[in-house]
Amino acid sequence: MTALTLAPVGGPRSRHPLGVRVAGGFLVLVVLAAVLAPLVAPYAPDAIDLSASLVGTSGDHLLGTDSSGQDLLSRVLYGARTSLIAPVLLLGLAALLGVTLGTLAAWRGGWVDTLVSRITDVMYAFPGLLFTVLIIAVFGAGMTTSVLALGLAYTPTVAKYTRSVALAECRKPYIDAYRVQGMGGARICALHLVPNLGRSIVGYLVVLFGEALMSLATLSYLGFGAQPPSSDWGLMVQEGQAAVVQGALLPALVPGVAIALVVVSFNVVGVRAADRLGSGR
Template sequence: MNPGQQVVPSGLLPTRTWRRRRGAGRRATTVPLSVLACSVFLGAVVLAAFFAPLLAPHAPDAVDLGNSLAGTSSQYLLGTDVSGQDLLSRVLHGTRSSLVAPLILLILATVIGVTLGTVAAWRGGWVDGLLSKVTDVMYAFPGLLFVVMIVAVFGQGITTAVLGLSLAYAPTIAKYTRSLALSERSMPYIDAYRVQGMGGARICVQKLVPNLGRSLVGYLVVLFGEALMSLATLNFLGFGAQPPSSDWGLMVQEGQAAIVQGALLPSLVPGVAIAAVVVAFNIVGVWISDRLGSGK
C-alpha cells in the first residue's frame, strides 16, 4: 500500500479547524474529525498499555473455572473466557505485546529497508540492479509463507515471528525508499555538498535520509497497522505468541472453542480491538502522508 497515492476525501465528515501561528501570520490546519477521533483513540490505547496493571480489575492469568464463559456483569464487564479469565483484564494487558511487537518489527524493517533503498539509489549501476533484484524476489514471495518457513526452521515464538516479518516487510520499505531517494539525489543541495568534499556515506546519513522523513512517516504509520494485523494472524495460527500470553491474536484463537458453546465474546472482544486499532492507524497514517506530501 502506497499512502502517497491515497487521499482523505474532504467533506467526508465535519472538520474542526485549528490555527497555529507561524512567523508573523497564521496558517490554518484542517483536521477531519475522523482523524481527530482516531488520534484520541490511539492515545487512549497507548495509555492503556502503560497503565494496564492499574486499570485491569483482575489478574490476566487468574483462572476461575466456576465462572467459565460468564457473561457481562459488574464483576466481569466484558465476560470471561473458557478458563474463567477476565476478558477486559486480558485485553488491557495484551495491549502491550500487541503494540510493542509491531513497533520493534517496524523499526527493524525500516533500518534494513531504508539502508537498502538508499544504497541502491545512491550507488546506481550494478549495485542498484543487484539490490533491486533481491528485493523483487523477496517482495514477490508471500510474507506470511516466508515467516512460516522461518518459524519451521527456528521454532515458534514471538521473537521468531517479529524477526521473520521484519525481513518480509523490509523489501516493501526498500522499494519505497529507493523511489524517494532517487528523486532526492537529483536535488541541487546534494551536488553542493559534494563540491564541499563531503563523502557519499555522510551525505546520505546526515542529509539525504533525514529529508526523506516527511514522506516516510505517514507510510510507516499505515504500515504499523498492517504489521499489527500480520502479527495477530501469526499468533492466531500459533506461530507467534504462546499461552499464557494475552496477545490479541492468540486470544481470538483461544476463543474459538467457546463459539460452538454460543459464547462470542472471547473471540469478539480481542477481534474488535485488533480491527479498531488497525483502522485507526490507517486513517491517521493516510492523513499524515497526505499532509506531509502536500507540504501543508
C-alpha cells in the same frame, strides 16, 4: 468602495477531519490503557477462576470471561502491550534494513541498484506470510521469531519506497553542493539525505503499522506467534474459538473487535499522516 468579506458558512474549517480526530483519540486511549494496564485492569491477566467460566458481561466482569474464567477486559488491556509494541519493533527492523538498501540503491545506481532491485523482487516473489512461516518452521515459533521474520518480509517494501523518494531527493541542488565541497557519499547520506527523507518514511511506516499488527495477530492466531499464557489479541481470538461452539461469543469477539478497531484507526490516521508528512505541511 468598500469590499465585503464573507465569512465561510459553518465557521473555519478544521485542520483535521472528524474521522481522523476520532481515530486519533481512540488510539491515544488504547496507548494509555496499555501503559496503565496494571493500574486500571480489575484482575491479573492470568488469574484463573473456573467457577466464573464463560460468564457474560456483569458488574464483576464488564466484558465477560473466557473458558478458564479469566477476565477478558484485563486480558485485552494487558494484551494491548504486546499487540502495539511488537509492530513497532517489526517496522523498526524493516526500516533499518529497508532504508539502508533503498538509499544505497538510489545513491550508487548502476549495478548496485540492479542488484538491490533483484533481491527485493525475489523476496516479493514469496507471499509475506509464507516467507514468515518458512522462517518460523526453521527457527521455531514465538513472538521474537515472528517479529524478526516479518521484519525481513517488510524490508523489500520499505526499500522500494525509500529508493523511489531517495532518487528524487538525490537530484536536488544541495546534494551537488555538498559533493563540490568534497563531502563523501556516506556522510552526505547519513547527515543530509536520510534525515530529509525522514518525514516521508515515517508517514509510510505509520500506514504500514495497521498491516503489521494484523500480520502478527494472524501468526498468533495460527499458533506461530505469541504462545500461552500470553494475552496477545491474536492468540486470544484463537483460544476463544472453542467457546463459540458453546454459544459464548465474547472470548473471540472482544479481542477480534479490538484488533479491527485499532487497525482501522491506524489506517485512517496513517493515511492522513503520510499525506501531511509527505507534503511537508
